[in-house]
Amino acid sequence: MSGVVRPRVVALSGGVGGARFVRGLAAVVPDDELAVVVNTGDDFTWWGLTICPDLDTVMYTLSGLGHEARGWGLAEETFHALAMVERLGGPAWFQLGDRDLATHLMRTQALAAGDSLTAVTARLCHALGVGPRIVPMTDQPRRTMIDTVDDRTLLLQEWLVRERARPAVAGVRFEGTDQPADAALSCLHEAELVLIGPSNPYVSVDPILTLAGVREAVAGKLVVAVSPIVGGRAVKGPLAEMITQLSGAAPSAAAVRAHYGELLAGFVVHDGDQADSDPGLEAVPVLTTDIVMPDRAASERVARAVLDFCARL
Amino acid sequence: MSGVVRPRVVALSGGVGGARFVRGLAAVVPDDELAVVVNTGDDFTWWGLTICPDLDTVMYTLSGLGHEARGWGLAEETFHALAMVERLGGPAWFQLGDRDLATHLMRTQALAAGDSLTAVTARLCHALGVGPRIVPMTDQPRRTMIDTVDDRTLLLQEWLVRERARPAVAGVRFEGTDQPADAALSCLHEAELVLIGPSNPYVSVDPILTLAGVREAVAGKLVVAVSPIVGGRAVKGPLAEMITQLSGAAPSAAAVRAHYGELLAGFVVHDGDQADSDPGLEAVPVLTTDIVMPDRAASERVARAVLDFCARL
Numbered sequence: 001m002s003g004v005v006r007p008r009v010v011a012l013s014g015g016v017g018g019a020r021f022v023r024g025l026a027a028v029v030p031d032d033e034l035a036v037v038v039n040t041g042d043d044f045t046w047w048g049l050t051i052c053p054d055l056d057t058v059m060y061t062l063s064g065l066g067h068e069a070r071g072w073g074l075a076e077e078t079f080h081a082l083a084m085v086e087r088l089g090g091p092a093w094f095q096l097g098d099r100d101l102a103t104h105l106m107r108t109q110a111l112a113a114g115d116s117l118t119a120v121t122a123r124l125c126h127a128l129g130v131g132p133r134i135v136p137m138t139d140q141p142r143r144t145m146i147d148t149v150d151d152r153t154l155l156l157q158e159w160l161v162r163e164r165a166r167p168a169v170a171g172v173r174f175e176g177t178d179q180p181a182d183a184a185l186s187c188l189h190e191a192e193l194v195l196i197g198p199s200n201p202y203v204s205v206d207p208i209l210t211l212a213g214v215r216e217a218v219a220g221k222l223v224v225a226v227s228p229i230v231g232g233r234a235v236k237g238p239l240a241e242m243i244t245q246l247s248g249a250a251p252s253a254a255a256v257r258a259h260y261g262e263l264l265a266g267f268v269v270h271d272g273d274q275a276d277s278d279p280g281l282e283a284v285p286v287l288t289t290d291i292v293m294p295d296r297a298a299s300e301r302v303a304r305a306v307l308d309f310c311a312r313l
Numbered sequence: 314m315s316g317v318v319r320p321r322v323v324a325l326s327g328g329v330g331g332a333r334f335v336r337g338l339a340a341v342v343p344d345d346e347l348a349v350v351v352n353t354g355d356d357f358t359w360w361g362l363t364i365c366p367d368l369d370t371v372m373y374t375l376s377g378l379g380h381e382a383r384g385w386g387l388a389e390e391t392f393h394a395l396a397m398v399e400r401l402g403g404p405a406w407f408q409l410g411d412r413d414l415a416t417h418l419m420r421t422q423a424l425a426a427g428d429s430l431t432a433v434t435a436r437l438c439h440a441l442g443v444g445p446r447i448v449p450m451t452d453q454p455r456r457t458m459i460d461t462v463d464d465r466t467l468l469l470q471e472w473l474v475r476e477r478a479r480p481a482v483a484g485v486r487f488e489g490t491d492q493p494a495d496a497a498l499s500c501l502h503e504a505e506l507v508l509i510g511p512s513n514p515y516v517s518v519d520p521i522l523t524l525a526g527v528r529e530a531v532a533g534k535l536v537v538a539v540s541p542i543v544g545g546r547a548v549k550g551p552l553a554e555m556i557t558q559l560s561g562a563a564p565s566a567a568a569v570r571a572h573y574g575e576l577l578a579g580f581v582v583h584d585g586d587q588a589d590s591d592p593g594l595e596a597v598p599v600l601t602t603d604i605v606m607p608d609r610a611a612s613e614r615v616a617r618a619v620l621d622f623c624a625r626l
Contacts, residue, residue: 102401
């Protein structure tokens, strides 16, 4: 991770949705002009290994090795280690595939040897032939904690995977460092265009935006977000319920736009999701297009549309 | 691992050969009367995990989950994680299977949480339905180091697996603790009969015998060894060359008997391997029988023959 970081376009990304958008950007923007700052608030320790779900989803998706339909993990994956862990009485609610395990083993070993998460991620991406720079938002633990209405505090993965996002959310907090990784912050300083992917604003994008210096770094730049809502529903994950629980509003693109507030210079929403009468959406230029990205061609189409939209702003 | 340890029969074991002998003992001796003290001098760290090759070979062999022909690892194993590690540029000369990884992950995590290797091993064995008590020789690192004639010092696995046992051996040393695990020492104190399995005396049995208090614990007990040599060759592994390199003698059962010296009250050799004129073999009662154990039936037959022999001593 030495050398000068000068990406023209920087995307902020969580997991599946963000990764699919970034896959499109990678097909359009030259590798050395694109960087992705990835949420690490979902990271946790599992079977003694450091797991970085969003980093891996972005890395696998860009490498072409990802599981297309599922959106996370690797294609043609097997789960033999998991079955044996269960036989040995170990925990099994978070499922790691056999090939995927290699990533966590190599990462955990390198971190234990003193490498930064930024450096480890760069090495893994290089090995998998990922062109654009993928940088974790921070090199230190910063954990997204879910406070539930039944007075529990859960790690994001505990809430999302173990409890299947069922407990109603009273609040979202971030514990740990507030310092961004050097590479992440310098990417944002150098960027001309900052694109917020169609990720959950509360648990995928806010962990990045609330790091010290990040809002200052992007102030005055062209910041454009892609809506993670399609027809009042999240394309993936528990966002719709979260919007209602945390903002009191009905799930909508407008609610996401309102959440980002003054940060945005533009907003991209799904066909039919633009409510012209909605004051939240009127306050900023809006592109409406089909933002569902089931395959690479769709990702590339959305990326081109977003970049064209940004060029006109 | 709480409770009083009162095994009547205690076997000392390395990997494949010892495990196959112990498998026979387990078919003949009631579970609560049998314990196996296993060499941990081969243990090492791989992909950040604590690997205990001999403990796992004994555990897998007794559980019936082991790979019969290969002698180590699990049956019906896959190596997808390994292939991905190679793709990620990680080291691959030591091959861990996908199911096998679960054992190392659970063990490493438990050790990191402060559990003893004795306790972890008991838990893994319980989960896999292993009846006899399997105890590591020590709970602290004790590493078998191979000094080569070309002036290098290698970990046992580096020498055996990475270098395929090719560098000639100048000496064998043990680094680290000389304190046996409490459970191992108390098993040996309680034993009536101590059986040394057909394991490599230099790198599988000596690491146990040279622990503080072990020779004192077995002094005066009936100690009987099974030869690891068949027709001048090791059934498995590099023992034959080691005998020549370390003792100067030709590889033979007699050389192994001479190595154990006054410790033995009896010795079991393969049909045709008894050299009546050999003073080393004359000094102790000898049983000759077919000691090759390719399957469970053979293991049980050898175990019965050895126990009958011991009963007559």
